[in-house]
Amino acid sequence: MTMDDVPLDDKVKRTRDLLSSFYSQDSSQTSVPTNSTSRFATLDTINTTSFDADQYMNLLVQKSNLEGLLQRHVEMAAEIKNLDTDLQMLVYENYNKFISATDTIKRMKNNIVGMEVNMEQLLDKIMSVQSRSDGVNTSLFEKREHIEKLHRTRNLLRKVQFIYDLPTTLGKCIKSEAYGDAVRFYTGAMPIFKAYGDSSFQDCKKASEEVMAVIINKLQDKVSSDSESIQARAEAVMLLKKLDFPVENLKSKLLEKLEQFLEELDLFVEIKVASEDHHESTSQGNETDSISPIHEVPTREFVEAVHAYHVIFPDSEQHLVKLVHDLTTRHFEAAKQQIQEQISSAKLLNRLRFIWTDVLLIDDVLPEAGIQDFAFEAARVALKQYVTSSFSHLLQEISDTLLQIQKDGTGQEHPLKVALEASRNVLLQGSTKVLSDIRHLLDDDLGLVLKLRDILISWVQEGFQSFFRQLNDLLVLLSGKNVSTAQEQFLTERVQADKVPAGLVLVIAELSVFIERDAISRITEEIGSSLSGGGPTFVPAEVRHTFRSAGEKFLLRYINMRSQRISILMKKRLSTPNWIKHKEPREVHMFVDLFLQELKAVGSEVKQVLPHGLTRKHSRTESNGSTSSSRGNTLRDNRTNTNRARSQLLETHLAKLFKQKMEIFTKVDHTQESVVMTIVKLCLKSLQEFVRLHTFNRSGFQQIQLDMQYLRITLKDSAEDEAAVEFLLDEVIVASAERCLDPCPLEPAILDRLVQAKLAKTVDQETAAS
Template sequence: MSSNNDEALDEKAKRMRDLLSSFYSPTRSSSTSPNSNPFSKHPSPDDINSSSFQPNHYINILAQKSNLEGLLQRHVEMVTEIKNLDTDLQTLVYENYNKFICATDSIKRMKSNILGMEASMEHLLEKIMSVQSRSDGVNTSLSENREHIEKLHLTCNLLRKIQFIYDLPDRLAKCIKVEAYANAVRFYTGAMPIFKAYGDSSFKDCKQASEEAIAIIVKNLQEKVFSDSESTQVRAEAAVLLKQLNFPVDNLKAKLRENLEHFLSDTQLIPEVEETVSPSSHEVAICEFVEAIRAFQVIFPDSEKQLVNLAQELITKRFLIIEEYVKTRICGEDLLGVLRVIWNDVLLMDEVLQEASLYNHSLEASKVAVKTYIGSVFSHLMQDISDTLLKVLKRDGAEEHSLEVVLDASIKAVLEGGRDFLLDVRRILDDNLEILNELRELIFDWVQEGFQDFFRQLEVQFLLFSGRKTSLATQNRELAEGVHGDKAFPSLVLVLARLSVIIEQTAIPKITKELAASFSGGNFQGYEYEPGFVPEEISQKFRSAGEKFLHMYINMKTQRISLLLKKRFTTPCWVKHKEPREVHMFVDLFLQELEVIGNEVKEILPQGIRKHHRVDSTGSNASSTRSNSFREEKLTRSNTLKGRSQQLLETHLAKLFKQKVEIFTKVEYTQESVIMTIVKLCLKSLQEFVRFQTFNRSGFQQIQLDIQFLRTPIKEIVEDEAAMDFLLDEVIVAATERCLDPISLEPPILERLIGAKLAKTKEQDTISS
């Protein structure tokens, strides 16, 4: 109900405004009527507020749209509106009448005020006319004196100028005395028009004296310009004064340019590079250079191109010094220091030489400097690793050059060197130096590419150290002739094998993880949208290299021992060999070589898990003795009862029915696997050397004694005892096949000779200890 009353009141107020508007502006009321169409040229005839309202038409429409009750209600509303309009109209008339009364009173007051103002204006006019007449009288009386005064004033000025001309030589002399050359030049240039007009007549002496003084001033100014002890500001002021005196400045321009070029030949512009120069002196030098450029611009406005070339040449020279500096061993803070200094210099010079585009010039030079720094870091890291590894070839038993120490130092160089480098790069980027912020993404790529190239070159360096860049035939010849120098070369190869495995399994994953942590948010994209660092590729390279080095170490050690065995079997005449009296010396040499190998692999390789349990040495010897005795008795009976061909046939049949033993297996990075592989290869070589000889009974018995003695110490250092028994038996079988009279030593004699050898060895160990 209340909402209906509010709507009725709003409509009433709206109609009231329209009626009042139509009362004061009939034209506007028709156009702003709520029922009128503003875009219509003809108002609607049923609009009760328009001038074209037609009552009959309105009544017809109202009768058609409303019922009797509606017509009655509309009648009551219209009667109420008419009364309200009458009341509002009456109120409006009263209000406007009050305003008319107030306006009438205001007009009366204005009329009375104007009447009094007219008399005041007439009095003021009389005063003005009186002042004007008196002023005309004063001007008339003073006109003659004023002309005279003006003439006297002109004469006084002329006399003052003449007096200045006569006093000019003394003034110039005083200026020379106190070195006030700027005042002297100002006085002389002010007198130049008079000298040009009257210098050859009235003021001839003054002109001559002034020119002599100016000559002295010019000379002194020239000395200041060309003096290296004067500051750039003083030299610039002197040059400006000379230019005001119309002195030729071609020589001056060349001299000032020479002074500017002096900065280019100064090698002590970077305080971080030259320790003898303090940062304050550097700031003074660059500020002086900037002031010199500013003075040059003032004196020679047409020299902009020359100054741009000079500034760019200076920045280029500075960056060339930085490129040489970053090739030395520096850290990230050192690089930041020199770049910060040169960037501050660029900002100072850019204020006076914006046309030089020093920012872009410095940005391009910074790319080269930063990239050179990254390459230099990896180069020094490569050198550190190489120097550490080469200590293996120089070791003389010193603890600091042991294989374990060298390996640990190499691992530390790879891991800590890469980590420290990433920390330095992180510090450089976190410094937010403006010139480096532009290179942030490029630095990400350069670091990744640097690690990729570093590990590729490191793998190549390992191959060069191992000699694998030469052909296989050349390597074998060098090994046989001892080209690589000493016994330490195989040790280096063993260290390379172990280091390659550690790089593959530890270093590459750690560096990959640290790269991801250090450069989170980087694009990790190399040029041409290829990844800069590919850990899978590097891991594969070092995995393959490690396997090559390990097999190379085994081959070198095997070939060294094979040369020893070959010399043993090719030197004597086995057909005429004497009865064996002791174990041959080659057995000691063979065991010494195995001991050296064992010591090396214990320093470098981890210990593996033994695949076979070792039995007691006594039981082993007894078992071997019983086995050999049984084989010897069998061979003796075969030699007595059968022919030679029948004996060999039975030997081969025994080998066919013997339990099969796996001889050659995959080499692992363990002490046991490497030693076992070397021993197997050496015993196979021993078997082959035996197969190429012909033995008498004594020669065969010597081989039997040597092999029997080898069984116990070899089983002490290997993990596969079954394979050792098989290979040692194969040597005996090969000697049996190549013997003319294969009669074995009696077991007591064999044991006595072995016991004598053991006692002698024990005695030698006691003496040496």
């Protein structure tokens, strides 16, 4: 086994142990106690200084068999060989160092040979200097003692002179109002007055006390004076305290002055903030500039006064904490007031920067108040109010925009279109402005806002989620659907009387579709690009689902409102005359014109708001047959037998229902054609039901036939589903025939002549109006 066969880690460990044992100066550090070795003997003790060969062999024989002993013999032979090799390498490596050390020792020995002579000469010179120094000290000793005595006498005379001149000096301090120097001089002379005030310096003490009494009165007046600054008052209290004057009675007065100073500071801050806001609104400067030093001057004076008060009255911490908390609360209350007035983010930052500057100044001198934590909590409330107020303002703007339809819609050519575009713009621009304002707050390095960054982002995302819920509730409220008692007053105040314009409901329906299809995607993208961090609290899918359902409900609400209005007109038309005594029809009834006018108004509204749909007109095929012609023939063939005619009409009607299987009412789309068609179908269906409630004579039946024929022609070009319209018109005729005592229809020629006359009259009226 060679050196190459030994693992590298074992070789390095062995070399390190050899070097350690070679250079070790304390063999006891690596040795193991004998009693420990005997008690806890192992095969690893071969590398220690307390190695016992016999004990090792006994242990080895006990633990190993013959094959293991032979293997251990081979290993130990290899280790011995390796150790010899390592030792030789160690000697070779240190040989040059041994030679160099030997040469160095030789040179040191040669250099020390002449050093003893030089040291003896130096010692002689030092002894000579010491003897001469002792001689000089002996000769000057008496003179030095005399000089020191004279110096002490001179200092004593100065002190005596100062005591005699003290009343005059104090008087000069009064004239120059240097009360601090006066107190310092008097307190410095107090030890002498206490020792000799009743004997040698009795007159000086008495005169000084009289002057100090005047100074104490002046200091008291200074504390109570309104013209003095709070810092000067605090200094006066400090001086009185040094004179052992009882200042507890001045504590409440000074605290009252601090509170008064607080009000003045608060007023100054309001004026300064207002001026800063005006400057920012009239200039294009950087809005994040540092606070003007002019603001820091009164604040710093207040802070220094608080600090001085705290030093003078150490037990006044509770009062001072309440005082600075009151200052911060006033600042934030003013900020909240501005937030209610729709303050901009720049002005809010300016206000918060003023507050934070004051907080940092106060925290330096009164850390016990915990003013930073107090300010953070107040800022949390203020910023939460700011976010809530921003969304409330946006909601109010959308509401005002929609309500303009009723206020001044009649004065505009396309009021619904204008209102829809305006509400869309308000929604998108308002949302962008909210995000921009929050981004402006977050981009600033103000510590008061940075600590609330994540929660502010969460508030904004939660605010958007809540905003769209509230917007949905607002749209439901403005549409007049499911209005509660509490909301009825709001609706009455915002919408004239208790009437909700149908056009407003149509705009609300299309706005809901816009929110679901377009606005949510844009706002989601802007939130992702503007705000990073916070929790994913805005759920676009939920909002889309809400407004998808709302859009359908509002559109049906509009259709129902328009259909109900027309149905009331039809019901009134059918309820007014006595159909049993109805005269022979001469022209189309006026209610048809009113019906067409309502449909024209509906068309005008939907054209402003809804897009065109796919062009598809469903016409009746000849296979379905002509209801009017077949019934006309049936009626003409059965004039002599009314009951038989009615029976055959009923049979024909039932056969037709099973034959056509026509789907009248389908899903309503957000298109012009679909909405108008649905209203027409509903109105004609209502007309059919109203007809079933009356009994007609022949003339009454013929009047209904004439009116329906005119509608058949006028609705033909505008109807998307012509087949359904004709079917419903036929249904009205059939219903009137079923309720007629003598269902004899008009002759086709007479019917055509009356319809053409009405069409010509209508054309003339339109020409004259244009």
